[in-house]
Each structure stands twice: as structure tokens, then as C-alpha cells.
Amino acid sequence: MVGGVGSAFIRKHELTRTDKEDDRTRHILTLDAHAESVILTVRDTLALGHLLGDLAEAEPRYAFTDPGGVTHRVWHVADPRPFVHAFEGIPCAYVADGHHRCAGAWRAAAERRAANPAHRGDEEYTWFPAVIFPASQLHVLPYHRVVRDLNGRTATEFLTQLGSVGRVLPCPDPSALPPGSIGAYVGGQWHLVAFDPAS
8 A cells, every 4th residue: 555644655564464454444434434543653854853842842732641641642733834844855654553454444445436436536535544653752562462361271282273373483582583473472481483474
């Protein structure tokens, strides 16, 4: 999918699963809306850094702390032109979170275009909501999952069953996993689960 951020292109770096794309596409078409934003990141630039720094010194329009203890602040940009100009100097943005949302949005828009003989290209379905963070202000957390109960299986049985979806190998260093794999800590040691790229 190609989209624009000023004159920039949005670049993906992660494969998507068809079943998840199907879910996202169906969700958008059923609601006739996007439920959440895609998170994009860009390389830091001095121009963008200065604009954001100046903005952060002003009083936010909204500020609140959510039940999880995270403080949110929202600033109003009266004149967006300096930001538009700053983004024109940024060659590309990367999807930090939301590859399936992007794919679903693209597919939903394609369906709407096909069903609209008067399609002009400026319809709302040709866009999706996104937020952009400079790389220095974005911290992407690992996507950990904890299995608390093996449902009566031993660690060996669990690993054997895990082997039906990928190759299970010993993993001395879980901090450096190759693409297309996950680390699994089972039975007191780390294992690498390598998935077939074709699946």
C-alpha cells in the first residue's frame, strides 16, 4: 500500500496474514468507519523537532490522566503550514503499528471504488486515520504473550504441539531472533520457533 504524508510514502516492513486482513476489511465496511489509528514513525529532523518543541512549551488544550496512570496532552495547531512544510522534507514514514489496519483500509477502499462508478479520488474511504511520531519519541514495546496454563500438557508435549506450526530449535539468545520467528520460554529454557514464510 502506498499513501502520502506530505510528499512522503508510507512504507511497510512486516508481512500480513490474509485472515486478519479479512477481519479488518469486514470491520471497516460494516461500521463504515475506522475504529483506531495507524501509528507511523519518521526519522527526526531539526525542523520537525523545533516545531514540536515550541508546541510542547505552550499550554495544551486538553490534558488528563487515564485510569492506567498515563497522562495525555493535546495541543491545537492554529497554523498547520509549518508542519506541512516540515513533512515535505521527510522522504518516508514507516508503519510502526497497524500493518493489518493499512491492508484492511486499502482493501475496503478498493471495494468502495469498485462499487462507485462516480469515484473521484477524494472520497473519505480513500483515507485512513494515522498518528505520526518522530523516531526519538516512539518506544515500540515487544509483543510478549504469556501462556499461564498448558492445559494438562507437559512442557515436552507443548513444544511438540508447537512444532506443528513451526520448527522448534534451542535458543541460547532470545534477544536476537531472526525475522519470521518467535521465542518461547518453556520448561525453564528458551526455544526458537521458526515459521514457514509461505504459511
